[in-house]
Amino acid sequence: MPSRFNTTEFRESDGPLQHNAATAWNLGWNGQGVSIAIVDTGIDVDSPEFAGRISPRSRDMFDASSGRGLNATDDHGTNVAMVAAAARDNTGMLGIAWNATILALRADNVGTCLSDDPNSDDDCAFDDDTVADAINYAVANGAKVINLSLGGGPPNNLLKNSVRDAVASGAVVVVAAGNDGSAQIDSFAASLDIAGSGGVIVAGSVDVNGVISDFSDRAGSQPDHFLAARGETICCVYDNGTLYVDDEGYAYLFSGTSYSAPQIAGAAALLAQAFPALTGKEIVDILLRSAFDAGDAGADSIYGRGILDIAKAFQPIGTTSLAGGTTPIALADTSGSTSPAMGDAVVAARLQSVVLDEYRRAFGVDLAGTLAAARPREPLHGAVGVQRRSVSGVSEQLSVAFSIDARGKAGEAPRIRQLSLAGEDAETARVLAGQVALKISPKTQVGFAFSQGRDGLVAHLQGQQRPAFLIAGDAADDSGLYQSVDTALALRRQFGAWGLTVSADRGDALSASFVRLASEQHGQRYRGRVHDFGLALDRRFGALDTALGLTWMREDETLLGAKFHDAFGLTGAETLFLDAQAGWSFADGWRLGGALRQGWTRAHVSGAVAGGSKLASRAWSLDLVRAGVFAGSDTLGLRLSQPMRVENGGLNLSLPVDYSYETLSPTYGIHALSLTPQGRELTGELAWSGPFLSGFGSASLFYRRQPGHFASLPDDKGVALSWSSKF
Incomplete structure (x- = not known):
């Protein structure tokens, strides 16, 4: 009172x-x-x-x-x-x-x-x-x-x-x-x-x-x-x-x-x-x-x-909807679920608007209270908490690799990468799970994959040497969203010293937290279709290998993986990623590498989504790797990385801010919903992998500052060990 x-x-x-x-x-x-x-x-x-x-x-x-x-x-x-x-x-x-x-x-x-x-x-x-x-x-x-x-x-x-x-x-x-x-x-x-x-x-x-x-x-x-x-x-x-x-x-x-x-x-x-x-x-x-x-x-x-x-x-009764709109939005509904790249952006957000209840009564509400932040990734679970069987093979013309994960349904956040190669298979075939690469002519290669994105497929066709880290991700394939890929394909053609690769994949973006709607009994994660199309150039300059690429990502219902209530009318977004990668083998067994991905996202103007709704995002990683430390085929590597993070921008939402009972119509105003997190995750990992006790082992020491781009979360640190063997 x-x-x-x-x-x-x-x-x-x-x-x-x-x-x-x-x-x-x-x-x-x-x-x-x-x-x-x-x-x-x-x-x-x-x-x-x-x-x-x-x-x-x-x-x-x-x-x-x-x-x-x-x-x-x-x-x-x-x-x-x-x-x-x-x-x-x-x-x-x-x-x-x-x-x-x-x-x-x-x-x-x-x-x-x-x-x-x-x-x-x-x-x-x-x-x-x-x-x-x-x-x-x-x-x-x-x-x-x-x-x-x-x-x-x-x-x-x-x-x-x-x-x-x-x-x-x-x-x-x-x-x-x-x-x-x-x-x-x-x-x-x-x-x-x-x-x-x-x-x-x-x-x-x-x-x-x-x-x-x-x-x-x-x-x-x-x-x-x-x-x-x-x-x-x-x-x-x-x-x-x-x-x-x-x-x-x-x-x-x-x-x-x-x-x-x-x-x-x-x-x-x-x-x-x-x-x-x-x-x-x-x-x-x-x-x-x-x-x-x-x-x-x-x-x-x-x-x-x-x-x-x-x-x-004096509280809303019955079905509520945004004033001037027709799509019901219960005040207990999740009005939006952000993506991992947005971290804690909506934790302190405000999104004042006006809703009408069943009696056409206008109520001022803060919809930000029903925005759900993405659940931070738990990379340790995805790295070692798996049950899998792997099969791979390689020849001069063909390489194949399959890995079957017995943990559950593929594509469930936050453990998205359900299919992955065991370490030994990666060293042998340099391919990822569910992947086939075929050389159809001396200068032309083609690759296909299922339940695996185009980035790994492109990396294989380009002959990239990607070091194996359990926790710290590679910026080259970080889109900032939880994604489940159905199929991918890539075609690479050599033009002199340059290689040109075109690629595409399709799948779903998964909401990074549970979405709860009054019309449904249980909260659930929602899917929206995603299509990726890429064009990349690669070239080797002696001990230096380089790659430069552009990726166009089209989302049908989400914004860089963020899912918003249908009442807002979001119909998807377009993102352009610029990718730059380089690796320098500066000494025998030593390699220094890095990757940068810069993204620009623009939401489709529709419903309450107004013009100027755009994001700029970035991910980067730096690696130092030594091969043959204790044995001829083992590696020891250090990686520093920042997962994909929205650096600036957000949604401009045209929302009702007042309501006239004389005209029975709302007054609209633009609300800028920032999707830039306060936190910034920085990850460091020291990782070893190689043959061990008639099998293959790996060990990782890692430290994550402000995990998931949440400024308030305690730092995440630990040790990961794994070992596998063929029987």
Whole structure:
């Protein structure tokens, strides 16, 4: 509860505190501009609790010749009005809609309310025709809410018709359930409930603990429009505009469903102010659907729909969508899942927008709270936590290698590389899993692969000597996303000293974290089609081998691997990668190498994705490798690398930032969602591999600073050992 409302006046006011009214007040809604018609015994016109807020159209519904006017001779109408709308003036009590206008309509029969003593047992009498006239008058004079803290026998047709017409005009009618402690609401309320056809709320009473009051009539066989609110021991009785205290210093409390009704009427006024496009029936439905479910689950015969909860009534109900859009987006949905290259970019993001709920009510929300950051890679699992069988073979014209991974489905993040060669096979065939390379002429080679990308295929055709590291990745094949490749092909042609390679692959980009949608039972990872096309030149200059390439990557549903909710309308992106690689064999058994990949990504302009949505990304790696350290075929290498990281840029989203109930249309603004992480992963790895104990072994010592480009994550360090043997 905001501290500015936590006053003595508030704490001593039973309804606002119990029914969470301060939530609406903090949003700026206090009933201003909404008229609540109090059809009752009149009102204390001089009370400071109503100063300046009694409508000049208030009147005594009897002929003026009676001479009595609005000023009540008892306190019933005054107390009802205070529960609904007593002023916020730091004295006495505080009403639910403390700034609403009160249309006081005195309807008690002349001569029946005889005493102004707050302890009087005099009963005021009401005539159905007069009450009907008051309801019709209230509608004609703009009352949005009509409070009937009345009861008795079945109403006549004139009164039922007036209630029916009031509901049809868009008003909310609240009627007290009755104070007989009966299992059924009294016949007066029951008949008006039926006449209102969904526009009437029948008010029962609960105590401070939310337990149905002994005196309150229950919902019985008409629970659908029954709503309970505080009606027991309400503070306090007023006399001539001041708190009534007896000679012994005690203030009097009052109880009855008569005082439950104005709690609900005040809540209806808050909704009417906040959402002026709502009909009366919609306001009723919102209050009933948002009620705290007391008693048995669902509508029951005691509490009906439950207990008034204003805070929940001011939350979206039902299906929500971006204002001006049609695609549903539940506030519990994942609105986006970023890729590994984006790291912690959205951890502190803000993405203010406006959504409409089922009743076309506009709510300001921060969608950034539903953005999911990519799960950091766990490269150690992918490097040694595998079960596989490998088969390879090589000849002058043909090389083949297959590796079957028994861990599970291929392509699941974050352990994406399900197929990989054992170390010995890589040394022999220099190819990756599921790969076939064929020399079809002295200067022409062609390669095919399945479940493996084009980068490794190109590297093989170019004759690259890629060192084997378990943890630190090679920048040459890092696209910054989790990707599962179906098929790849490459064709290389030698032109003098230069080699030209064209290549392509296709597969899926996988969301890097679970995406949760209200329409689905479980969160899951989503796939979007990805196509890569590459062109590369390579040449050897003595001890120096070089390669320069361009790769065009086309994504159908993602942005550098990031998946966003369909409500944003992202239809994919185009990325151009510039690749540069070099290796220098500067001494016998020694090689110094490096790779740089620079990417430029542009999102397709569609839906909420506006122009200027682009990214710049980069990955690099540096290697120093020594061959033949302990044996003729072993290697010891040191690699420093940065995995692909978005260096700058993001999405420009055209989102609704305001909503007009007059035009029923949103105002749009551009929100720049940065996808540049605060963290920067730097990886160092010292790795050895070679023959060991009649098999093949590898050992790695690694250190990852800010893993996954998450600035807040502790550094990742460790040792990896593996050994394999043929049986």
